[in-house]
Amino acid sequence: MRVTLQSLTTRLQSTLTDLSARQAQQQTRIATGQRLLQLSDAPSDIADITSYRSTIARLQRYSSTLDGALAEQGTTETALESIATTLSNVQTLGIDAQQIANHDKWNVFAQHLLSNIRAIIEAANTSHGDIYVLAGTKNTAASLQPTAPLETTQMPFELVTTSPTPANPSGLEVRFKGNTEARFVQTGDGHTEQVSTTADKVFGSGGTEVFTTLIALYNTFAYAPDGTPRSDGQLPTAEELDRVAAYIKQIADATTTVNQATAEVGIRTDRMTAQHEQIAEDITRQREFLSRLTDTDVAAATMQLQRDQIAYEYSLKIGARMLNLSLFDFLQ
Amino acid sequence: MIRSLEIGKRALIANQRGFDVTSNNIANVNTPGYARQALMLQPGESIPAGGLYFGMGVLSAGIRQFRDELIERDYRSSTSTQSYYQQEATTLQRIETALGEPGDQTIQTAMQQFFDAASQLAANPSRIADRQLFLARASDLAAALNRTGNAIESLRSSTFDRATSTANRINELLSTLASINQQINATLDASGQPAASLVDRQTQALQELSQYLDVSVSREPTGTVNVTSSGMVLVSLNTALSVNALQQLNASTGETTLSFSIRKPDGTTIGTFQPRSGELASLAKSYNVTLNPLSSSTEFSIARELDRLTSTLADRVNAFMTTGYGLNDTGPVPPGRALFVPAGGPAITARTIAVNTTLLADPAAVPTSSTPNTPGNSDIIAATAALASDGTFLDSMTPEGYYGAITAQLAQIGAGTNDRLTAAKTVLQQITTERESLSGVNLDEEATNLITYQRAFEAAARVVTVSSDMLSTLVNLGR
Known part of the structure; x- marks a missing residue:
């Protein structure tokens, strides 16, 4: 076969171009740490890579959602514990008031009770970020518009004073402006988790039942059976004592309800924490799978670069020698 | 003697032409599309003399290019x-x-x-x-x-x-x-x-x-x-x-x-x-x-696949959004705000998709709730978020x-x-290698040809010199 200068140079150029391109590819892989420089480098891996990336993003979304939900559970739990503690204090206060030695101090107990009611309302108005945790889905200040003239705040629970009646001589009343719809977040594929604790689960029907009891107890302490304010040293009647005992029982039940709600939050928190940890492990595992497909095997790439460099060097040497020699070099 | 001189002249011309063809090959060694050439020689006609036929040297029959139409x-x-x-x-x-x-x-x-x-x-x-x-x-x-x-x-x-x-x-x-x-x-x-x-x-x-x-x-x-x-x-x-x-x-x-x-x-x-x-x-x-x-x-x-993805995404998201309520919507009818709208075209495509400017101007208007006046209700936006893992989104796949x-x-x-x-x-x-093998210029080959033609030219020149000497001898016989 005849070998010509053109065929030699063309082949040499082609070889040098290919080797240069391969070296450039390996250098880019080492420099960027990415195995795939273009989609066609590994077409069979592209679907897996997209899938892993998508899964990681989804898991991170759930993880982030769980982060927020767990923070809200913490706030809710603190509020519920505060409410439960205050209700226990009210129980203690009621039991103390039943003591004969304290029968002449019901006015004082009334004031203590009122401050406890206000404390419970304050805890019930606990907010997480810009939402009120016990207000259902109507949980922002903007959505909690007060109805004038009695209501004045843009909070879900408000103690207002209405016209006194024989049944409610103080006229006190707790208004709930939120709703009892639960809020859910997606924490997994096809899996949602309730993040809110509704007011009816804490305070009974309508979210105000327990306050009715507390105000009834207050009215018993602060007002005589005829509806007039209790005078200093005025002793309770037997019927009033019976009522107080009944109210204490109802408050004890309410405390149990609040504790149950707190327990539910705790259980939910545990479940979410476990799920959060599971997701974190999944993310790590998926990242590892992704890394195997997308990241450069530096050792292999370095060795390949070395081989390409040697081939390039020898191609240059051989090419230079072959192109330099012809019969003309030996003609005198 | 005159015949020998003619033979020598023809040889000189033929070898000079051969030298020219070789030089041309060397000159075009790097010319794209060039096919090497070779001088085709043929023996001159024979002339009868004394009952014998004497050859009349060499003639240039033509120049051949090495090119194969099949290749x-x-x-x-x-x-x-x-x-x-x-x-x-x-x-x-x-x-x-x-x-x-x-x-x-x-x-x-x-x-x-x-x-x-x-x-x-x-x-x-x-x-x-x-x-x-x-x-x-x-x-x-x-x-x-x-x-x-x-x-x-x-x-x-x-x-x-x-x-x-x-x-x-x-x-x-x-x-x-x-x-x-x-x-x-x-x-x-x-x-x-x-x-x-x-x-x-x-x-x-x-x-x-x-x-x-x-x-x-x-x-x-x-x-x-x-x-x-x-x-x-x-x-x-x-x-x-x-x-x-x-x-x-x-x-x-x-x-x-x-x-x-x-x-x-x-x-x-x-x-x-x-x-x-x-x-x-x-x-x-x-x-x-x-x-x-x-x-x-x-x-x-x-382009078609990208537009398909874009329009489906926009349609699915808008289907939720248009039935939802923003933070300040009191109802009872949903305001029907779409998230994605076409900009600069009649339909939503990858090139025309844009976010509704009404929503951009008023983030509170983004429909997130399925019921009015319930800012904590996230049914609409949750359904939008759930599209990410909806395996029936398009061709039984997620977006x-x-x-x-x-x-x-x-x-x-x-x-x-x-x-x-x-x-x-x-x-x-x-x-290309096959083509080059046939049509390309090989410098070694051309160098050999150069020497060949040079030597033949020298020999032909010698024939002319010797013929001239012999003719001179003959001319001087009569003196």
């Missing part, structure tokens, strides 16, 4: 195939660049961030900061789709420009070939052969033409060629037709396609043709299928899954094209 045909065919796949690979690589794949700032990333923001908003639907983030991510997604859609449209537009400039170059080559045909007919040598330099130029023009088109060449005995492509005769003797790139609009579908018309020198169109191979065929395929958003072909179209399928398909086609390009390059290299 040339294979070379042109392989060049056409290689150019087709080269152009395909270039287009696919530019599509990858338009998509930003493989990379971190892709449509997939923008979709993930959009669904992340939706998920975050679903957890805190009343938070204005999260609403702003959601809108920003929706805008980012729209911008990513716009960017890619526009890049693909720009690529399509530049494909047409490239087809036009390629057609112009084809027309120049066709004119050149017709002109060479004319020159060949006008300059045939004594043996009826064309000048070698014209054939070299003709070969070179045909080689370049085969990069752009699939060409078949029929050669006349005189050396002129008729050039045909996809059944259309483009050059016949000294007449060249012209190829013109045309954008044709289908009024009913709005689809524009690229086709090629054939025109006579007087400008009248005699028909259209679709090249089967070469750069022009690849450009036509890219324009009409791969980059065509309205392509009805069963073959892969990145990201569908996008992944598009990129995987692109990768498969790219890899297949690269493989075919590599194979075409190898074939072309083999044919």
Whole structure:
């Protein structure tokens, strides 16, 4: 076969171009740490890579959602514990008031009770970020518009004073402006988790039942059976004592309800924490799978670069020698 | 004696011509399209004398070019195939660049961030900061789709420009070939052969033409060629037709396609043709299928798939959003606000998708709730976020899954094209080697020829000298 200068140079150029391109590819892989420089480098891996990336993003979304939900559970739990503690204090206060030695101090107990009611309302108005945790889905200040003239705040629970009646001589009343719809977040594929604790689960029907009891107890302490304010040293009647005992029982039940709600939050928190940890492990595992497909095997790439460099060097040497020699070099 | 002098003279002339041909070969060692030449020698006629026939030296019978039409045909065919796949690979690589794949700032990333923001908003639907983030991510997604859609449209537009400039170059080559045909007919040598330099130029023009088109060449005995492509005769003797790139609009579908018309020198169109191979065929395929958003072909179209993903995403999201309520909506009828709207076009496509400016101006208006005046209700935005993992979103895939399928398909086609390009390059290299083996100039060979002709010339000169001496001796006999 005849070998010509053109065929030699063309082949040499082609070889040098290919080797240069391969070296450039390996250098880019080492420099960027990415195995795939273009989609066609590994077409069979592209679907897996997209899938892993998508899964990681989804898991991170759930993880982030769980982060927020767990923070809200913490706030809710603190509020519920505060409410439960205050209700226990009210129980203690009621039991103390039943003591004969304290029968002449019901006015004082009334004031203590009122401050406890206000404390419970304050805890019930606990907010997480810009939402009120016990207000259902109507949980922002903007959505909690007060109805004038009695209501004045843009909070879900408000103690207002209405016209006194024989049944409610103080006229006190707790208004709930939120709703009892639960809020859910997606924490997994096809899996949602309730993040809110509704007011009816804490305070009974309508979210105000327990306050009715507390105000009834207050009215018993602060007002005589005829509806007039209790005078200093005025002793309770037997019927009033019976009522107080009944109210204490109802408050004890309410405390149990609040504790149950707190327990539910705790259980939910545990479940979410476990799920959060599971997701974190999944993310790590998926990242590892992704890394195997997308990241450069530096050792292999370095060795390949070395081989390409040697081939390039020898191609240059051989090419230079072959192109330099012809019969003309030996003609005198 | 006079006969010997004539023989010596003929030998001198023949070897000098041989030297010239060799010198020409050496001079053209790097000339593209050049085929080596050799002087064809033949013995001179025999003359009877004294009952015997004496040879009259050597004559130049002609100059032969080493070129095999079969190899040339294979070379042109392989060049056409290689150019087709080269152009395909270039287009696919530019599509990858338009998509930003493989990379971190892709449509997939923008979709993930959009669904992340939706998920975050679903957890805190009343938070204005999260609403702003959601809108920003929706805008980012729209911008990513716009960017890619526009890049693909720009690529399509530049494909047409490239087809036009390629057609112009084809027309120049066709004119050149017709002109060479004319020159060949006008300059045939004594043996009826064309000048070698014209054939070299003709070969070179045909080689370049085969990069752009699939060409078949029929050669006349005189050396002129008729050039045909996809059944259309483009050059016949000294007449060249012209190829013109045309954008044709289908009024009913709005689809524009690229086709090629054939025109006579007087400008009248005699028909259209679709090249089967070469750069022009690849450009036509890219324009009409791969980059065509309205392509009805069963073959892969990145523009069509991207528009399909975009419109489905917009439709699905809007279907939720238009039934929802914003923070300040009191109802009872939903205000019907869509998140995605078309900008600068009648329908939502990758190029036209935009975020509703009403929502951008008032994040509180983003419909997140299924009931009025319940800012904590996140049914609508949660359903939007859940689209991310909806396996029935499009063709039984999630949005990201569908996008992944598009990129995987692109990768498969790219890899297949690269493989075919590599194979075409190898074939072309083999044919080039074979062609070079026959037609190329070997310097060692030419150096040997130089010495051969030099020595023969020296010997012929010696014959003349000796003949002259002998003649001189004879002339001096009479003195």
